[in-house]
Amino acid sequence: MSDDSPVISLKQVRKSFDGRVVLDDVTFDVQKGQTIVIMGGSGCGKSTTLRMIIGSFPPDSGSIQLWGEEVTGAGEAKLNELRKKFGILFQSGALFNSMTIAQNVALPLTEHTDLDPSTVEIMVKIKLELVGLREHADKYPAQISGGMKKRAGLARALALDPQILFYDEPSAGLDPVTSAEIDQLIIDLSKKLHVTSVVVTHEMDSAFTIADRMVMLDKGRVLAVEDRAWFEKLRDTEGELPTDQALIRQFLRGDPEGPITQRKQTTGYAEDLLGEAEQAPRAPVPSVVSSRGA
Numbered sequence: 001m002s003d004d005s006p007v008i009s010l011k012q013v014r015k016s017f018d019g020r021v022v023l024d025d026v027t028f029d030v031q032k033g034q035t036i037v038i039m040g041g042s043g044c045g046k047s048t049t050l051r052m053i054i055g056s057f058p059p060d061s062g063s064i065q066l067w068g069e070e071v072t073g074a075g076e077a078k079l080n081e082l083r084k085k086f087g088i089l090f091q092s093g094a095l096f097n098s099m100t101i102a103q104n105v106a107l108p109l110t111e112h113t114d115l116d117p118s119t120v121e122i123m124v125k126i127k128l129e130l131v132g133l134r135e136h137a138d139k140y141p142a143q144i145s146g147g148m149k150k151r152a153g154l155a156r157a158l159a160l161d162p163q164i165l166f167y168d169e170p171s172a173g174l175d176p177v178t179s180a181e182i183d184q185l186i187i188d189l190s191k192k193l194h195v196t197s198v199v200v201t202h203e204m205d206s207a208f209t210i211a212d213r214m215v216m217l218d219k220g221r222v223l224a225v226e227d228r229a230w231f232e233k234l235r236d237t238e239g240e241l242p243t244d245q246a247l248i249r250q251f252l253r254g255d256p257e258g259p260i261t262q263r264k265q266t267t268g269y270a271e272d273l274l275g276e277a278e279q280a281p282r283a284p285v286p287s288v289v290s291s292r293g294a
Helices: 046-053 076-083 101-112 117-130 146-157 176-193 204-210 228-235 243-253 259-266 269-274
Strands: 008-017 020-030 035-039 061-066 086-089 164-168 196-200 213-218 221-227
Touching: 008 046, 020 046, 020 213, 020 221, 035 046, 035 176, 035 204, 046 061, 046 164, 046 196, 086 146, 101 117, 101 146, 117 146, 146 176, 176 196, 176 204, 196 204, 204 228, 213 228, 213 243, 221 228, 221 243, 228 243, 243 259
Parallel strands: 035 196, 035 213, 086 164, 164 196
Antiparallel strands: 008 020, 008 061, 213 221
């Protein structure tokens, strides 16, 4: 793998569930050291894309590569080797409630290395210091705030010194100040550790703060893959635009009117949610007759 080769590459990835297309011809690359944000509305395919990159389930067709190695069709042993080279911050933090913060962070080290306990203890302190939690090492998840849980989850994701960090909605459920702190932490870690970061989010303030490049998804399609400046310029553009760009602009601004809302008004509710028209008419809903006074 050459230095200028992408560390993550998706080519014509397609995925369906129960006959419903969730991702359609998704193609983009991520270069080493970049922070790329995958964004779009709820149900657009962001989390599905992330889960396929990490090998949780395979695409129906297309190619997904990490460091030039094919993930699609790889056996569990191969996937486990690749997974040791990246870390994941789950949306909820996904900490083990019966373990202290330090024990949560130590878990990947005890499971996947032969380090002696004293070395593991030192490494746990280093990771917790990186996220500002070293003084809270002996607390349990129930004893810390939501933002601290995110930090603890990030410390655990850093345990094996990953080359790639995946973030699934890192700002979800956080107040604006804590969200800004998490954004700054992502930026600092990228600079200090030179990791490649893939962030799934629909929080635009966060996206424009941390991203080098951005991928916009809509109903499983890639509408644009560009650097942050391109999206900033589009966000601030006035006047008429092609439909896809107008849709992106509405999403970036959070405007109440535009192609997204027009689509909701002109399609059936189920069609908009599921991306397909209902195949058969529903059976009539039986009326409910009150029994009061009967």
